[in-house]
Amino acid sequence: MAQIAGTDRGAATVAKGADRVPGPPGARETRRLKKELGQESGLVHRRWWTPYLFLLPGLVLVVLFSLWPFINTVILSLTDAQILRGGGFVGLDNYVRALGDDTFWLALVNSVVYTVVVVPCLVFLPLALAVLVQKKIPGIGFFRSAFYTPVIASAVVVGLMWQWILRSDGLVNTVFEKLRLVSEPVPFLTDSTMLLVSAMIVTVWKGLGYYMVFYLAALGNVPTSLYEAAAIDGAGPVRRFFSITVPTVKPMMLLVGTLSAISALRVFTEIYILGGESGGPGGDSRTLPFLIRQVGLGFAGETGYAAAISILLFLLTLVFSVLGHRLSKGDES
Amino acid sequence: MSRGRLSRISIATAMAATLLSTAACGVGGSGNDNDAKQPEKSGKVSxxxxxxxxxxxxxxxxxxxxxxxxxxxxxxxxxxxxxxxxxxxxxxxxxxxxxxxxxxxxxxxxxxxxxxxxxxxxxxxxxxxxxxxxxxxxxxxxxxxxxxxxxxxxxxxxxxxPEILTYNKDLFAKSGLDINKPPTTVEQFFDYAEKITEKSGGKYAAFMADPKSRLPGDWQKMGVPVLNEKKDAFSFNTPKAVEWVERMKELYAKGAMPKESLTKSDDTSQLYGADKLVFGPGSPGFIRDVKANAPKVYAKTQVQKAVTGVLGHIGxxxxxxxxxxxxxxxxxxxxxxxxxxxxxxxxxxxxxxxxxxxxxxxxxxxxxSDKGDGKDPETLARALGAEELKEAQLDANTPVEWTSQIGDAVVREMQKAVKGEVDAKTALAKAQEEANKILAQQAKQKK
Structure with missing residues (x-):
């Protein structure tokens, strides 16, 4: 109540209201009070569109660069549009075609497997890393920065570096051969399954530092008294980690899970740089974004069909987002 | 319904309508074939x-x-x-x-x-x-x-x-090949690659595998009809093409090509400049790169006319x-x-x-036409390239119908076959079927 008692008259009115009805004022009362205050001070304008005016710049950007392209994609997905050739309405033909296309299913499975493997790694490994670098020991700042370096490195540079590490005559294979661990080079980049695994390693490596920063922020909010109390009660470091750290950063874990799932579903660069334009030998390592690019780009690009696959990818992303949301709701309740 | 609510609804409706109509422009607005008329010259250059x-x-x-x-x-x-x-x-x-x-x-x-x-x-x-x-x-x-x-x-x-042929003279000679007798057909090119691989001991490769840069050129040079006579369907699934796939597969397994080059060929100059590849980049522009980045290998570079096979000329x-x-x-x-x-x-x-x-x-x-003393690779490449260009013909070019989508579909099947995951005949049959499917779809969309 104090926050609306900005003037003497307002304060008096509140006091009067409080005498009559104990407890907080009802909605009608609040409206009346605000109205009086507004008239009195002349500061509060109640034109309904005032807040929209403030939102307008942001809204325009969202509508132009997010909403409009999205709606356009939905419409395109119902046409047989091509590059520089407006299409005619074909209903759900593109969706039917996608569902009957083996390549679509291959890309879908690759995307889902990619997400299922990458997400747990990106939820737990950065947490472990954050717990490590959170300790206040000399020189820890260097490690914090070092772990964050892959995040700011360009995806192309990262891809090229890993290509040199993983190729048949690259660093890893040379070491393996020198140690006589393998007789033939491991086909990290020339076998479709191994290529996906290699791309996953790169994604996880690049994401570690990024999500570590999220966890560092969350860990900063855990009261040290909890750890001290647990230590007095005889809890060891492992027990303290699972009984205090994990429950307190759980909301952050769900956020990281959702964010990393969305970015894993959108993976393209790692596969493109490691596996070439075809998406690995025979194109067997293609993910959904890779397929969308292949189908929609180029001068013979089928924009309509690519838009339909984009919408299907969007629905898949939505599933993972809703899942994350549900989990966090369940956690709150 | 209050007046404010009504105006809110009407504004939202107007916005949605504008949005939808502009969104629809993205589809239909691009239009079909441009109906602009051929421009008429007025005689005044201004x-x-x-x-x-x-x-x-x-x-x-x-x-x-x-x-x-x-x-x-x-x-x-x-x-x-x-x-x-x-x-x-x-x-x-x-x-x-x-x-x-x-x-x-x-x-x-x-x-x-x-x-x-x-x-x-x-x-x-x-x-x-x-x-x-x-x-x-x-x-x-x-x-x-x-x-x-x-x-x-x-x-x-x-x-x-233009396309030219470059190779490392020292590694060529080491394989028992005459540096002045370059391969002139695709089949001969493969034979040379085999000899090089036998002597390389795994230290260097003969050429880059990437089917994307080899096709359909290699097939045309072998006399494979890429399209039928009416040019309305692909017809490359022939015994000659099977022979190409079989040879590639055999050579790939023997190590004649860097393993990763099956999917990527963007480091040709780099590998060639590091003495790890015998046949170098096939473009005069790249010779300058080699000269700048690997002068020692540049000095060992021999330049010859491109392999043209049965065609006898380049595209x-x-x-x-x-x-x-x-x-x-x-x-x-x-x-x-x-x-x-x-x-x-x-x-x-x-x-x-x-x-x-x-x-x-x-x-x-x-x-x-100046070949200099015939020893400098860059000067020689210029003269040979110019000679080739005078006789260049379109039948050695990638046909218009071989779009990037079709090329990708064929390349994917060839990659599997070269790796030995699918046999040559099956891969070629599937590649041709895929290519014709895309061609038919593109033809349908053009109508």
Missing amino acids: GEISFRTLQLKPTFTTYVQGVIDAFQKKYPDVKVKWEDVPGDGYNEKLVADAQAGALPDVVNLNTDSFQLLADRGMLADVAKLDPAVQKDYVPGAWDQYKLPGKEGVFAYPWYVT IYTQSLGVRKDTKSPDAAAEFAKWVTNGPNQVAFSKEVAIYPSNAKGLADPYF
Whole structure:
């Protein structure tokens, strides 16, 4: 109540209201009070569109660069549009075609497997890393920065570096051969399954530092008294980690899970740089974004069909987002 | 319902309607084939024209600006507005501009972008703009800008980069091969690669596997009919093509090609420069890279004419200058495109970088026939490339029907076959089936 008692008259009115009805004022009362205050001070304008005016710049950007392209994609997905050739309405033909296309299913499975493997790694490994670098020991700042370096490195540079590490005559294979661990080079980049695994390693490596920063922020909010109390009660470091750290950063874990799932579903660069334009030998390592690019780009690009696959990818992303949301709701309740 | 609520609903409805209508523009607004009429020349060379080049700044700024200045001096009523766009995203920008009706008056096109814009009726017929100009260009180059099923020629040929053969003399000789007897057929090329691999001991490879850069050229050189006679279906599934796949598979397994080159070939110069590859880059431009980055390997480089097999000549791939069909200044645009691609200007450009003129008079310049002492790879490459270009013919070019989508589909099957995951016959049958499926779909969408 104090926050609306900005003037003497307002304060008096509140006091009067409080005498009559104990407890907080009802909605009608609040409206009346605000109205009086507004008239009195002349500061509060109640034109309904005032807040929209403030939102307008942001809204325009969202509508132009997010909403409009999205709606356009939905419409395109119902046409047989091509590059520089407006299409005619074909209903759900593109969706039917996608569902009957083996390549679509291959890309879908690759995307889902990619997400299922990458997400747990990106939820737990950065947490472990954050717990490590959170300790206040000399020189820890260097490690914090070092772990964050892959995040700011360009995806192309990262891809090229890993290509040199993983190729048949690259660093890893040379070491393996020198140690006589393998007789033939491991086909990290020339076998479709191994290529996906290699791309996953790169994604996880690049994401570690990024999500570590999220966890560092969350860990900063855990009261040290909890750890001290647990230590007095005889809890060891492992027990303290699972009984205090994990429950307190759980909301952050769900956020990281959702964010990393969305970015894993959108993976393209790692596969493109490691596996070439075809998406690995025979194109067997293609993910959904890779397929969308292949189908929609180029001068013979089928924009309509690519838009339909984009919408299907969007629905898949939505599933993972809703899942994350549900989990966090369940956690709150 | 309150008045405020009503106005909110009406504003939201208006916004949604605007949004939907503009969104729909993205679909239908791009329109079908451009119905602009062929421009008519007025006889007066004047006006402001825009000119777009592909990645020529800053290396060639002085040259291009010089050409523009000289043109403006000759035609003082013309103002040329030059814009250079980097290679990355060039095609995407072109498509976006074409979609928005904002194509430049004179625009630098490669084979792919030319085909798209000409097919969509966005380029002027330059043969109609200037019927006498044809004789100025090498025949193969001029014919490259005709489109099947369409009357006319839709761009002025500009500079060319021919295919040549380069190899490391020392590694070649080490394999027991005569450095002066280069392979002339694809089959012979494979035999040489086999001999090289036998002697390499795994230290170096013979050539890059990447089927994307080898096809359909290798098949054409082996006499494989890529398309049927009516040119309405692919017909490359032949015993000769099976032989190609089998040989590639065998050589790949033996280590004749770097394993990763099956999916990527972007480090050819790097591997060649590091003595890890016997057959080097097949373009004169790359020889300059080797000279700059690996002088020791450059000294060991032998240059020969490209493998042409049963065709006996190379194909011709030129950059070109297209004139926007609905340009407001057709006289100035056509005159300028002709000016940039004329003999003296193309020769001057070729002296700056390892490219060749598509202009017949330009190509006849003594600069291109000078072999020097026959020992410097760069000079030799220039002379051999020019000789090849005089006989270049379109039948060695990738057919227009072999679009990137079709090429990708075929390459994917070939990669599996070369790796030994699928047998050659099955892979070829599937590749042909896929290619014909895409071709039929593209034909259906064109109607």
